[in-house]
Amino acid sequence: MTERLPHFDTTAATPEQKAVLDEILSGPRGNLNGPFLGWIHSPELAQQAQRLGAFCRYRTGLPLRLSELAILVTASRWQAQAEWYIHYPIALQAGVSEADAETIRAGHRPDFADADDALIYDFASELYETKRVSDVTYAKAVERFGHEVxxxxxxxxxxxxxxxxxxxxxxxxxxxxxxxxxxE
Structure with a gap:
């Protein structure tokens, strides 16, 4: 997987590591694909991060299509190979169009057919580009989704x-x- 981290042998896992792995495998993800085998070398971080991730992926109040769209924007901005590879098919299945996904992967803004898609893209892009979100975009997001979401x-x-x-x-x-x- 990587030469930067020592090989992780699940049979030699500490009790803390086993607890994290068990929680991940018995949760909604059901697999260790992604950053988990990296984080497992720091079991406390792994536990906190995977719990936050479960919330962010499954319980934000956004429809799955919009969550996955936001993840694709993030993967593209960071050029995160595995993140894109994992979430691209999920996003397509959730309703993100292949053309929009490809345009995002290429680093451009799609001509969205759906206003919610455009709003999520604009919100994420502003945050990544300027480290802020404009008053206009923020107001649109709160009006559409509410403060909590x-x-x-x-x-x-x-x-x-x-x-x-x-x-x-x-x-x-x-x-x-x-x-x-x-x-690369």
Whole structure:
């Protein structure tokens, strides 16, 4: 998987590591694909991060299509190979169009057919580009989704930036990944 981290042998896992792995495998993800085998070398971080991730992925109040769209924007901005590889098919299944996903992967703004898609893209892009969100975009997001969901959207974007950083720093790839969506 990576030469930057020592090989993780599940049979030699500490009780803390086993607890994290068991929680991940018995939760909604059901697999260790992604940053988890990197984080497992720090079991407390792994436990906290995977719990935050479960919330950000499944309980933000956003429809799955919009959550996955935000994840694709993040993966593209960070050029996170495994993050894109894992979430691209999920996003398509959730209703993100292949053309929009490809345009995002290429680093451009799609001509969205859906106003919610455009709003999520604009919110995430402004945050990544300017480190802020304009008053206009913020007001649109709060009007459309409410404060709680906007707060959760910021959490989702932050969490998936953490995932992207982890994957990139440690050169991690997804299980079964043979091609790279971004140049190295």
């Amino acid at each position: 906007v707060i959760n959207l910021v959490g989702l974007l932050g969490y998936y930036a953490l995932v992207a950083m982890t994957l990139n720093v440690f050169g991690m790839r997804a299980l079964g990944q043979e091609s790279l969506p971004f140049p």
